[in-house]
Amino acid sequence: MYDYLKGIITRQIANYIVIDVGGVGYKVFTPNPYKFKTDLETKVYVYNHVREDENSLYGFSSEEERDLFLRLIDVKGLGPKMAITILASCSLSGLVDAIDRENILYLKKIPKVGEKLARQIILDLKGKLASIENPESDTDELSLALESLGYKTADIKNVIAKVDKDQSIEDQIRESLKLLLK
Numbered sequence: 001m002y003d004y005l006k007g008i009i010t011r012q013i014a015n016y017i018v019i020d021v022g023g024v025g026y027k028v029f030t031p032n033p034y035k036f037k038t039d040l041e042t043k044v045y046v047y048n049h050v051r052e053d054e055n056s057l058y059g060f061s062s063e064e065e066r067d068l069f070l071r072l073i074d075v076k077g078l079g080p081k082m083a084i085t086i087l088a089s090c091s092l093s094g095l096v097d098a099i100d101r102e103n104i105l106y107l108k109k110i111p112k113v114g115e116k117l118a119r120q121i122i123l124d125l126k127g128k129l130a131s132i133e134n135p136e137s138d139t140d141e142l143s144l145a146l147e148s149l150g151y152k153t154a155d156i157k158n159v160i161a162k163v164d165k166d167q168s169i170e171d172q173i174r175e176s177l178k179l180l181l182k
């Protein structure tokens with residue numbers, strides 16, 4: 001079992017990256033391959049999925065993302081390819097929040113997730129994701145939202161430090177905009 005690969009990302013394709021580790025290129029399926037920078041040494045947390053007809057690597061930018069993936073593939077009727085699709089479609093904090101609040105509509109907006117699978121995900125994972133927190137995800141999401149509105153990086157960093165991180169992302173954006181307009 002591999003825990004992580006540390007090497008240089010040489011290629012980014014729609015659903016995977018190629019990471020060169022000691023002269024060997026590993027094809028690693030990932031939710032968002034463009035999150036990784038090419039031509040830089042990078043640590044990719046991995047899961048090795050082995051079946052009689054398949055031996056695939058799935059990679060993640062953080063241990064929290066990998067932990068959530070592992071919880072998702074334990075859900076009845078949900079395999080690794082579907083779990084990657086789910087992680088690619090929403091933020092970690094949004095997904096954990098949707099599961100804990102039993103928000104079936106949020107889950108059904110994810111491609112290939114219908115009512116039955118959404119209910120199964122909630123049934124199997126509700127209350128079991130407290131250990132999976134990604135405080136950087138909200139901060140990243142907040143800074144991306146503010147950048148898209150045209151604010152400067154320096155101003156964004158100053159405001160993010162003052163915002164209460166225990167709020168929902170929507171409330172964080174509102175509070176940030178109030179601070180930026182002062």
